[in-house]
Amino acid sequence: MPELPEVETIRVALDPLLVGRTVVDAEAHPSAKFASAPAALGSTITGVRRRGKYLLADLRTPDDTAAELVVHLGMTGQLRPDLAPDGPHVRAWWQMDDGATLVFRDIRRFGRIAVVAAGDHRSLPTLAALGPEPFSDAFTPDGLWRALARSTTRVKTQLLGQRVVAGVGNIYADEALWRAGIAPATRRVGRDRATRLHGAVRDALAVGLANGGTTLRDYRTVSGEPGRNQSALACYGRGGLPCARCGAVLRRSVVDGRGTTSCPRCQH
DNA sequence: GGCTGGCCCTGTACGC
DNA sequence: TGCGTACAGGGCCAGC
Known part of the structure; x- marks a missing residue:
């Protein structure tokens, strides 16, 4: 499940492949989620950015x-220049003027694809209402x-929810809450705990980024390689195993419908 | 306007 | 072996 570290790893790899290229052919799955991909036809790519989990x-x-x-x-989305456009589960592809083809x-x-006027994110409400980037000065305790x-x-x-901070998904939410010692189901977070959580979000994402993202099943880099962060996870997916901090058995639960792992002893 | 829960979607794991 | 069911979860939306 690509979150900020995975999407940023992909962005860094795509940038040199795409910037300066013109889209000369494109096709998409008829689903409304992907159908607008060919609207990029004829356009030249001038930059590749990331906002939260969006490229x-x-x-x-x-x-x-x-x-x-x-x-x-x-x-389960992947952006790969090494896949065949007519392969299984391909939802869109764009052929560039250098002959390369980017396959989604x-x-x-x-996943979701949209071609919009620059800055017009009305059709993507989560992107339009996205909170601060976690490594920006706008994200403060x-x-x-x-x-x-x-x-x-x-x-x-x-x-x-992406509104208090952008780019955190299930894996890094569990990791950040474990690092901050905060129980996932907590409804009230005071200033001290918010300060701890602020640092924990940054730390969890930074480790994921340094490891090229977390591959549990489907995530692959642009070159098809898995990430390396799965072996660095302290909490997510480790239910039933001992907590690396206090030794208690990590507990698996459901919080608002999302599978959650936490330590019953050191996350209050 | 805030919050909750259901839906989308398909591969995998598991039980019978 | 084959079938049915539960589960995984990000974003969106309807309903309260």
Whole structure:
């Protein structure tokens, strides 16, 4: 499930392959989630950015206007130049003027593709309302505390909601809450705990980024390699195993419908 | 306006 | 071996 570290790893690899290239052919699955991919036809890619879990390719269209190709990888999405466009689970592809073809493969079809006018994210409400980037100056301990205090929703669900901070999914939410010593179902987070959580979010994401992302099943880098962060996880997916901090058995539970692992002793 | 829960989607694991 | 069922979960939306 690609979260910020996985999407950023993909972005870094795609940037040199795509910037300066013009899309000369494209095709998409008829589903409304993917059907607008060919709208990038004729456009030149001028940059590849990331916002939260969204990849944004800046486009200069044939009539010289600015647009964006927005890609969300969902749970099983991959962007690969080494896959055949007619292969299984391919939902879209774009052929570039250098002959390379970027293929979007998405087994479960939870991904999404949109071509929009630059900055016009009205058709993507989560992107439009995205919170601060976790490594930006806009993400502060005080801002996180205030954002969390505005709601009584469980802290893990708030992290997953993308509004208090962008780019955190189920894996890194569990990891960050474990690092901060906060129980995932907590509804009230005070200033001190928000400060701990702020650092923990950054730390968990930074480790994931340094390891090229977490591969549990489907995530692959642009070159098809798995990430290396799965062996660095302290909490997510380790239910039934001892907590690396206190030795208690990590507990598997469901928080607002999401599978969750936490330590019953050191996460309060 | 905030919150909750259901839906989408398909491969895998598991029980019978 | 084959079938049916549960489960995984990010984003969106309807309903309260």
